[in-house]
Amino acid sequence: xxxxxxxxxxxxxxxxxxxxxxxxxxxxxVAQSRRKVVVLDxxxxxxxxxxxxxxxxxxxxxxxxxxxxxxxPCFYLLTNTRAFPAAEAVRINQEIARNLTKAAMRSAxxxxxxxxxxxxxxxxxxxxxxxxxxxxxxxxxGTQTPPVLLVPYFEAGGRYTVxxxxxxxxxxxxxxxxxxxxxxxxxxxxxxxxxxxxxxxKTGGTVRAAEVRSISLDDLRVAGPDAVKAQLLSLRDGEVCxxxxxxxxxxxxxxxxxxxxxxxxxxxxxxxxxxxxxARLGLAPRExxxxxxxxxxxxxxxxxxxxxxxxxxxxxxxxxxxxGGLTIVGSYVPKTTTQLERLLVRGDVERVEIPVEKILDxxxxxxxxxHAVEQANAGIRAGRDxxxxxxxxxxxxxxxxxxxxxxxxxxxxxxxxxxGIEAQPRYLIAKGGITSSDLATRGLGVxxxxxxxxxxxxxxxxxxxxxxxxxxxxxxxxxGNVGGPDALAEAVNKLNS
Numbered sequence: 001x002x003x004x005x006x007x008x009x010x011x012x013x014x015x016x017x018x019x020x021x022x023x024x025x026x027x028x029x030v031a032q033s034r035r036k037v038v039v040l041d042x043x044x045x046x047x048x049x050x051x052x053x054x055x056x057x058x059x060x061x062x063x064x065x066x067x068x069x070x071x072x073p074c075f076y077l078l079t080n081t082r083a084f085p086a087a088e089a090v091r092i093n094q095e096i097a098r099n100l101t102k103a104a105m106r107s108a109x110x111x112x113x114x115x116x117x118x119x120x121x122x123x124x125x126x127x128x129x130x131x132x133x134x135x136x137x138x139x140x141x142g143t144q145t146p147p148v149l150l151v152p153y154f155e156a157g158g159r160y161t162v163x164x165x166x167x168x169x170x171x172x173x174x175x176x177x178x179x180x181x182x183x184x185x186x187x188x189x190x191x192x193x194x195x196x197x198x199x200x201x202k203t204g205g206t207v208r209a210a211e212v213r214s215i216s217l218d219d220l221r222v223a224g225p226d227a228v229k230a231q232l233l234s235l236r237d238g239e240v241c242x243x244x245x246x247x248x249x250x251x252x253x254x255x256x257x258x259x260x261x262x263x264x265x266x267x268x269x270x271x272x273x274x275x276x277x278x279a280r281l282g283l284a285p286r287e288x289x290x291x292x293x294x295x296x297x298x299x300x301x302x303x304x305x306x307x308x309x310x311x312x313x314x315x316x317x318x319x320x321x322x323x324g325g326l327t328i329v330g331s332y333v334p335k336t337t338t339q340l341e342r343l344l345v346r347g348d349v350e351r352v353e354i355p356v357e358k359i360l361d362x363x364x365x366x367x368x369x370x371h372a373v374e375q376a377n378a379g380i381r382a383g384r385d386x387x388x389x390x391x392x393x394x395x396x397x398x399x400x401x402x403x404x405x406x407x408x409x410x411x412x413x414x415x416x417x418x419x420g421i422e423a424q425p426r427y428l429i430a431k432g433g434i435t436s437s438d439l440a441t442r443g444l445g446v447x448x449x450x451x452x453x454x455x456x457x458x459x460x461x462x463x464x465x466x467x468x469x470x471x472x473x474x475x476x477x478x479x480g481n482v483g484g485p486d487a488l489a490e491a492v493n494k495l496n497s
Contacts (some may be wrong), residue, residue, distance in 0.1 A: 039279030331432025
């Protein structure tokens, strides 16, 4: 990591952020425009900056029409396209674009909408395949595509873009993204940290680095929203523009300018990390989510406390939580491995390891999963916190699609394991984007969930609906590449509080 630089020193050389708090203006503008924000999320971790918004895992026109008809400013569609080859990702995006157009025409509510293609803050995903597929379909199915604004900044994860270079913070060091393990991803690897060069690399030279437009920190912090709005309105179809950002206020300026540009006729499509959505909605930061003990006692049983002030013995017995929690770890990135190790050193967790090489070996797979299910059920019923995790040695295939296929087999095994678990856990943490998506949709049967907030910065919590395997369960969507070394253990501790 030879290109790392000190964060404090670099940020000290930058102009001060724009002085005005623009969130109130953005919220007012969102309410007045009644333009629905539709976020296509290529894995569930994109909800890591929002709250009180729905996530759908299906996208039939009638379901989308119901979302257009309500008063909420935004909804998410979980596409999970990062788990699929590019051709399937394109098909899914085309289908969603067609259905959104149909649903908006049917709706008597907010039938104007803008699309955010939410993807990874460390630049992994199907770009430009997804934005091209969305843009062409939304523009009538020809070859024309709208301009794309690329915004990978993500504060909670320490992802910053300065002078067109995208960085990943490791403590006080800012490491160029191409020098991190994320750039060596078997399916979505890359060589360039400069986003202009990255766009040229990912488009195979169709868009040259010199042709990529850029909104600089000087534009955001000195020139301000009106100047940025003018830049957005000047973008032509097919152009790509990157946005630098190194603080939340930078995103507020960008979001306010974008909202005004939309009102003036801009057709820009957004390809962003999670932070942009919260800024575009004007969402103010909220305190971290905490679990709330649901009182199972009938309402006519009172009082809760005895004369001495202690919880009555009979109610204490009823309120006592006797089931354990469940954590399933599929992510294999180094940060996840470190977090898992910190959790497993605790002596009060039930360890269930799933060797990947046995999952890929058909004769061993069945027996392995049956034993894991039995162990998990027993641990949950005994009140222990169960941690199911795949072996830490990365197994890859020959090429991107072969590696994705291996990941799919591993994820399918974890889905099968969750389906076999009969004991309802107190909570479920799913570690990794693909893991959390597959467990939600195929393991739990989620059709529509509500984002409650974040248990830790950048780590969202969903409330599962009545249609799911475990209705009302707190479901923690824990990205593989977010949080400090103790974050996973902190989440478990918080859920046990």
